[in-house]
Amino acid sequence: MTAAVATKQESPISRFRNKWNGLSRPQQWLGVIPIVVLIYFIPVINPPFLTTEPNTNFPIAMFHGATYALVAVGLNVVVGQAGLLDLGYIGFYAVGAYVAALFTSPTSILWKIPYLGVLPIAMLITMVAGVLLGSPTLRLRGDYLAIVTLGFGEIVRLLATVIPALQGQTGFSGIGAPPGHYANGRPIFAVTNGTPWYWLICTIIIAVLLLVGNLERSRVGRAWIAIREDEDAAEIMGVPTYKFKLWAFAIGAAIGGLSGALFAGQNSHIDNQTMDVPTSALFVAAVVLGGSGNKVGVMIGGFLISYIPDRFTNLASWKYLIFGVILIVLMIFRPQGLLGARQRLLAHGRNAYQRLVGKPEQLSSDSSLAPEKEAI
Amino acid sequence: MHPLTIFLQDSTWINFDVGAFKTEFWQNTFDGLAYGAIYALVAMGYTLVYGVLKLINFAHSEVFISGAYAVWFTLSRLGFGPSAPNMSAVALIGDILLSALAAMAASAAVAVLLERAAYRPLRRRGAPPLAFLITAIGASFAMQYVYFIFVSGGNSEPSVIMFDPHPVFDVFGATITDQMLIIFCAAIILMVVTNMFINRSRFGRGIRAVAQDPDTATLMGVNKERVIMLTFLIGGLLAGAAAVFYVMKVPSGVIFNGGFILGIQAFTAAVLGGIGNIRGALLGGLLLGVIGEYGATLLGNAQWTEIVAFVVLVIILMLRPTGILGESLGKARA
Numbered sequence: 001m002t003a004a005v006a007t008k009q010e011s012p013i014s015r016f017r018n019k020w021n022g023l024s025r026p027q028q029w030l031g032v033i034p035i036v037v038l039i040y041f042i043p044v045i046n047p048p049f050l051t052t053e054p055n056t057n058f059p060i061a062m063f064h065g066a067t068y069a070l071v072a073v074g075l076n077v078v079v080g081q082a083g084l085l086d087l088g089y090i091g092f093y094a095v096g097a098y099v100a101a102l103f104t105s106p107t108s109i110l111w112k113i114p115y116l117g118v119l120p121i122a123m124l125i126t127m128v129a130g131v132l133l134g135s136p137t138l139r140l141r142g143d144y145l146a147i148v149t150l151g152f153g154e155i156v157r158l159l160a161t162v163i164p165a166l167q168g169q170t171g172f173s174g175i176g177a178p179p180g181h182y183a184n185g186r187p188i189f190a191v192t193n194g195t196p197w198y199w200l201i202c203t204i205i206i207a208v209l210l211l212v213g214n215l216e217r218s219r220v221g222r223a224w225i226a227i228r229e230d231e232d233a234a235e236i237m238g239v240p241t242y243k244f245k246l247w248a249f250a251i252g253a254a255i256g257g258l259s260g261a262l263f264a265g266q267n268s269h270i271d272n273q274t275m276d277v278p279t280s281a282l283f284v285a286a287v288v289l290g291g292s293g294n295k296v297g298v299m300i301g302g303f304l305i306s307y308i309p310d311r312f313t314n315l316a317s318w319k320y321l322i323f324g325v326i327l328i329v330l331m332i333f334r335p336q337g338l339l340g341a342r343q344r345l346l347a348h349g350r351n352a353y354q355r356l357v358g359k360p361e362q363l364s365s366d367s368s369l370a371p372e373k374e375a376i
Numbered sequence: 377m378h379p380l381t382i383f384l385q386d387s388t389w390i391n392f393d394v395g396a397f398k399t400e401f402w403q404n405t406f407d408g409l410a411y412g413a414i415y416a417l418v419a420m421g422y423t424l425v426y427g428v429l430k431l432i433n434f435a436h437s438e439v440f441i442s443g444a445y446a447v448w449f450t451l452s453r454l455g456f457g458p459s460a461p462n463m464s465a466v467a468l469i470g471d472i473l474l475s476a477l478a479a480m481a482a483s484a485a486v487a488v489l490l491e492r493a494a495y496r497p498l499r500r501r502g503a504p505p506l507a508f509l510i511t512a513i514g515a516s517f518a519m520q521y522v523y524f525i526f527v528s529g530g531n532s533e534p535s536v537i538m539f540d541p542h543p544v545f546d547v548f549g550a551t552i553t554d555q556m557l558i559i560f561c562a563a564i565i566l567m568v569v570t571n572m573f574i575n576r577s578r579f580g581r582g583i584r585a586v587a588q589d590p591d592t593a594t595l596m597g598v599n600k601e602r603v604i605m606l607t608f609l610i611g612g613l614l615a616g617a618a619a620v621f622y623v624m625k626v627p628s629g630v631i632f633n634g635g636f637i638l639g640i641q642a643f644t645a646a647v648l649g650g651i652g653n654i655r656g657a658l659l660g661g662l663l664l665g666v667i668g669e670y671g672a673t674l675l676g677n678a679q680w681t682e683i684v685a686f687v688v689l690v691i692i693l694m695l696r697p698t699g700i701l702g703e704s705l706g707k708a709r710a
Contacts, residue, residue: 085509136694143432144647144693146509150434151640151686162679277636281517288510321521327514331507332497 022354040202043195052310059194060266061310065303066201067263072286072302073208073295074255079284080293081216082248083228084138085146088153089256090280095129095156096122096257097264097275098166104176104265107167115176119261126257127250134249138242153280160272171271175264189265197266204262208255209295215251224248228293278320285323288330291337300338397674402550404669410556410625412665413563417618418642419649419657420570421487421611427587427652428607431495431505434512437639438519439487439612441632443619445523446482448630450475451536451623458627460540472538472620480616487612488605490515496601516636523632532631538624559621566617567658570610574654579606587652637682641668644689650699659700664688 020028042050043059052061071093078086099122103113113121137148160166177189178200188196215221223244226234235241264270282305290301305323309316330337397404418440425433433439454471455461461468494511524530541553574580585593586603594600622629622638645664649656664685671684692699 079506083506085506087513136690140693140697142505143509144697146513147432147434147640147643148686148690148693150513151644151689154637154640155683155686158679158683162675162677162683278517278520278633281513284510284513318521318525320517321525324514324516324518324521328494328511328518331503331511331514332494332501335503335507 036206040199043198050311052307052313055313056310057192057194059198060192061194061307063194063198063201063266064310065306066198066205067259067266068283068286068302068306069299070201070205070208070259070262070302071256071283072290072298073205073212074252074259075283075287076292076295076298077212077215077224077255078248078252079287080291080298081221081224081228082245083142083224084245084248085142085284086149086249086252087146087284088133088149088151088156088277088280089252089283090275090277091133091149091153091156092126092130092253092256093260093263093283094153094160094275095126096260097270098160098172098260099125099257100261100264101172101175101270105172106174107172112176114179115265116178118176119258122257122261123254126260127254129257130250130253131246133253134246138245138249150277150280153275153277157272157275157277160275167271169271169273171269171273172264173269175268175270177265177268191266191268194266197262201262204258205299208258212251212255212295220244220247282320282323285327288327288337289323291339294337294339297337297339392674393676394674396676397670400673401670402548404673405666406547406550406552406556408666408669409662410559410665411668412645412662413560414618414621414625414661415638415642415645415665416567416658416661417563417614417621418638419646419661420567420614420654422643422646423649423651423654423657424583424607424611426646428583428604429495431508432512432643433490433608433611434509434639435490435494435515435519436487436611436615437635437642438516439483439490439635440615440619440622440638440642441523441630441635442486442519443479443483443612443616444623444630444634445527445533446478446616447475447620447623448533448536450478451538452534456536456538458535458537460537468539472624475623476617476620479619480613483616483619484609484612486519487608487615491605491608520632520636528630528632530632532628532634535627536623536630537627555624559625562617563621564658566614567654570614571654573610579603583607641682641685644685647689647697647699648692650701653699653701656699656701663700 020031023031043062046053046058051058071089075086075089078084078089100115100118102108102110103118103121104115133149133152134145137145161168177187180188182188189200216224223234223239223241226237226239227241227244231241283302286302286305287298288301289304290299291297305319309319315322418436421436421439422433425431425436451471454474456471463471494515495508498508498511539555541555543551544554544557545552574583582593582598582603583606585596585598586600590600593603641664642661645660646657647660648664649658649660667688668681668684672678672681674680675684
């Protein structure tokens, strides 16, 4: 039985994965650092085969890719970890962006807060929005949640249109940025200068990944996986499912708000036009494409969704069609996405497993989207 | 004063126009019933598919808009344009019926195709509900952008006006037009016919059997796949009919994402009445149409209609998630 499983998994990727999982934690860190450094310096290197240059400024394209990656990490907490389909994630992104705008833009009449101080406020307010939206709907079946969130995404945009204080299509300009000037007096975090923004968001992504990773390996993460796999069973085993679903929703919302606030800062202008529901469907496509439940996968997915239209500009108007079709095709042929989700033991448990069994743990590449096993 | 209080007090957030609400009350009620009849027809598609498959068919809004495109295509080929045509009543009725035929055929074809291409492979593989939902959303956006790229771009199609509404009689100071009467009566007749079909015919019994218990129904000799296809077909036909009335009421409403908002409203209507329940879809549709009109007048902007529908949805889900009449396609009386 085990032999059959082992031979079945002998693809190069799974061999690499098994080898990787056999390494100790510090060894893994050593392997990751060069890759992270490389990722940091990509906008400076501007490799000719990757560049988007004549059409889109490359560092800014990279910043947008990183924003989508951050969004995907946040949405992954909701969709990938807890198995709740949130189709209105753009709503949280918009709330974050509008909070940043209201507190920093000179065209807003609210008092001003430094931009870096606005980021936690944006996260907090989005979190509250997530709880407000989630508390009535998370008690119900998953499909209700999907359509209510879809409505929420559209409603946020409509509210920005119909409520005069949110300034509809005019939007807010001159949204704040982190402080700092070059020697010649030009601000570091300028609208046209993507690289510092890219570094800022990469640093934030790393921080968020550490936080979310720790959550996933904690009691909370185990509760999420239990809910995703079988909510009734989880409830019977004593997992307070409603509470943990609400937590997943709130944490996902906070990350969405953070990315919205970052986008607002870099773009320096927001209005109701950018916050539409098709973009929200793109976010879901990012998570599903990359592999719902796999943090690295969803970041790749998020990056690709933003990068492909920037790189191949003649595809830009086709992007919704392409990614819509990709969603259908993926669900039929590879529901776990590019990289499947992985269940893994904690570092200590992994060592114990290796000592007992004599080989690294076997990881399933299942996800909440994989078909159920045949009953017979 | 504290800036936050200035912000909250001095900026205009929401205005309640109670005076307009009072004077427009009956007009809104009857307008709302006409809109509500359209919602109800689309809501039937959601309700039937949900009853049989326990699936929210997000792409049903695109099934509907396909019908609207078919109406627009047929009518503009027949010479209809932005002003009401000057033709005999018989010819007009013939043209509208022709466009209705085209719309129903288009919507039904899209619905069945969707079932074949997207949902059936998933059922074969025993995919979890989340996969169905993601497929549905993918199909919805793919279809929207098929129309966006290949048909119309971001603008709505030039309007095709079938006829100008003429006032017929007044009730409580509200003017009832022939258009409202036609939409309302035709929609009710269609719903009653569908209800009879589901409750009386042999196929309808099959649908109810599968809705109640798919496995037992299969054992009893009901062809489940055929029933599912039939369900999508009926939903598509009704959505096509709704598309005719929609174009009649909103001649410039044929736009690639025009189905999306109407889809959310129709779904809300289905949940309001009790999803999976045919009579519930009718009741929910009419109620939601009226509530939406009240909201638009009270808050002074037509865009509030959509927000009101959404708020109604959240309130029902909080208070009575099974809707007014409860969810029961399987338990519908014979």
